[in-house]
Amino acid sequence: MKLTRKDVLGLTDFTVDEITLVLDTAASLREISTRSIKKVPTLRGNTVINLFYEPSTRTRTSFEIAAKRLSADAINISTSTSSVVKGETLIDTAKTLESMNPDIIVIRHACAGAPHILARLLKQSIINAGDGAHEHPTQALLDMFTIREKKGRIKGLSVTLIGDIAHSRVARSNIAGLLKMGARITVCGPAMLIPRGISTLGVKVETDMHRAIKGADVVMMLRMQFERQQRMVFPSIREYAGLYCLNEDNIRLAEKDVLVMHPGPINRGIEISPGIADGPHSSILEQVSNGVAVRMALLYLLTGGRQ
C-alpha cells in the first residue's frame, strides 16, 4: 500500500489504513537510527524545507534528522532570520521557496490553516508541523506509535489528556487519530480551557483530575500554553499546579502499568512532577526518538509515491 495523498495537514482526514501504514513504515525505519552509520540513500536528491514560523527545538530537529538519515537535503528556515522580518507574506515566501523546486515543505505556524494555504497553492507536498491550536499530526502519529510499541495495541485503551485542551493542537490531532484507532479518550483541564462542543467529537470531559486519571492506561500531559491565551484565564500557575500536576500521589489512581506521555517541552512542577517525568512510567524521551522514525516514514511515503 502507498500513501497517495499529496499533503499531511491533519489526522482529521486520515483513514485507519493510512495511520497504520505510517506506523508500520516507521517501525521498519526505526532501526536505521540505531546503526553506527545512520544513513540510507533512499531520498538522495530530494530536498526538504523546514519553514518554521514558531520557535521549535524538537520538531524542527526531528524533521531535519529524519530527512538527513534518508539522505535528503534539509534546509531550515526560521522566520526570525528570513525575509519575513522584512514584511514578506506567507504566500510570497511560499512561492519563492517553490521556485527553488524542493520536494517537501514542512511548515509550523502560529495560525490555524496556514499549511492549508500552502497545500492549495503549491505543487509540493506540505507537512503540517503544527498550525496554531489546530493540528499537529506528526506529534499524534509518534504518540500513537509509542503507545502501540509500549502497549502492543491502541484499540480499547483508556487514554486521558490533561491540561490546556483549548489551545492544544496536540490534543486535537491525538483525539482525531486515537478515536479512529479505537481508543477511549477522556480530556481533562480547567473548565475554561475545555473548548465548547468537544464532547461531540466522542470524548469524555472531566474537570476533576483524579476522576480523569482513574483506570487510565495512558496519561498524556499537556503544557499550559500561556502564550496562546488572549489573557490569563487561570488565576495562577500555583493554583494550576495544585489541581492539575501529575505527581507520585495521584498517579496511583491510574492503571499500575500506566504510560505517561508529554509532547514537550515540559514544565517541571507545573503539569508534571520531576519524579514522574523521569520515572519508570514516563515515555517522554522515547516519544522524541520515535518522532524521528515517524517523520522518516512520512518523508519516505510522500516522496515514495512519486518514485
Added chain:
Amino acid sequence: MKLLLTGGRIIDPSQNLDDIADILIENGKISKIEHTISPSVVKGKGAITYNLTGKMIVPGLIDIHTHLREPGFEYKETIRSGAEAAVAGGFTAVACMANTEPVNDNRSVTEFILKEASRAGYARIYPIAALSKNLDGKVLTEFADLKNAGAVGISDDGMPVTDSGLMRSALEYAHSLKIPVISHCEDKGLAQGGVMNEGFVSTELGLSGSPDIAEEIMIVRDIILARFTGTSVHIAHVSTEGSVDAIRTAKSSGIRVTAETAPHYFTLTEEKLRSFSTSLKVYPPLRTHRDLKAIKKGLADGTIDAIASDHAPHSSIEKDVEFDYAATGLIGLETSLGLSLALVEEHTLTMTQLVEKMSVNPARILGIPGGSLRKAFPADVTIIDPEALWTVDTRHFRSKSRNCPFDGMTLRGRACMTIVGGEVKYCTDS
C-alpha cells in the same frame, strides 16, 4: 426627459400594488402609473420606452449598511466605485458607515462624502455619522451639526459602544433630534478577539471563537436602554437565533427596536470555514444552521425589518494572508439582491416582503426619501429580471475589491436596470 416602462409587474408595498402596469417617469419623478399608457405620450425629444414584459418593477432598493472606505482607504473602495457597484446590484441608494480615515465624526467629512457622491453620480449616498469621536466610545459627536450636514444616522459600526451610559445618552439625544442610532452589538470581553463563531467547528479547527451571546447580550442591553429611555434603536447585522428571539420579544412588548440582517447570514454557515477561506471572515461571524433558520423565520415574521449587505471591501493585501491575520468583512452590493431573491424562490418571503426589507423599511428606518413609486416621488426604480440565471464572477465586479465568498455561485434573478432620479444608471445589455 421621459421614460416609459411598459408591461412590467409593479410591486410597491407602499401603495399595496402588485400588478402589471405601465409607469411614466417625467422630470426625474414618477408621473403616472396606469394599466396602459399610450406610447404617444412620450413622443418627442429624449423620450425612451422600455418594454419590461416578464420583469419586476420595484421601488429603488436601499442598502442601509455599507462601507465605502473613502476617505482613507481608496485602494479598497471609493465612493465612486461603491456607488457604481450599488447600481449594478440594483441599489438606488446606500448608507455608508463612518469608519473611514479620518472617521466621519465631523461635518467636513460628511460634506466630503456627499460631494464625492454627487460627483460620482450613480446611487444616492447617505452618510452615517460616528456616534463617538474617532469611534473611541468616549465622547459623543455633534449629532445636530452632522445631521444638518447631511448625515442620516448615527453609528460606531465596526466598534461596539461598550459604555452603556454613553449609549443611553446617544439614544436620548438622537431621539430628540429625530435621527436613528444603529448599533453594532458585540461584547468585546466575551468575543475575546474570536475569528469565527464559537462552537464545535471552532473547536475542531482550533480557531478562536466568538460566542453567539457576545452579540445577544449587547442586543438585550440596547433593548433595555430603548425601553428605559422610550427611544428607538436599530440593530445592525443580526446573526443569531437568540438575537432574533430577543428582538421579537421586545417588539411584541412595544419597544421601538428595528433590525437588519445580511444575506450571508441566511445563505452560509460556519461549516464553510473548514476551507479556511478568508473571504468568509466576517463580523458577526457565520453561525450555525440553527441560527440560519432562525434568521429566515425572523425575516418571514417581520422581526427583522431589513436586509443590508454590510458591504465591507478589503484588498488582497488584507485578505490573502493567514486566517487569523485577515481583515474582517465581505462585499455584498452586487450579490445581495440575487441571494435575497432565493428567499422568494424558496417561499420564505413573498416578493412584496422582499421589497419591504430592501426598500420600504430601509427608507423608513433612516427617514430618507424613497421606498415608494407613488406619483410625484423621485423616480428611484429597480427593474428585476427574476428568471436571469447568472454566475457570480468577481472579475466583473464594479467594486474595487474581490473579497466575496459567493464567487462562482449560480443565482437566479438580478437587477437588469437601475434608475435613479429618472436617469438610467445601470442597464444590462438585454
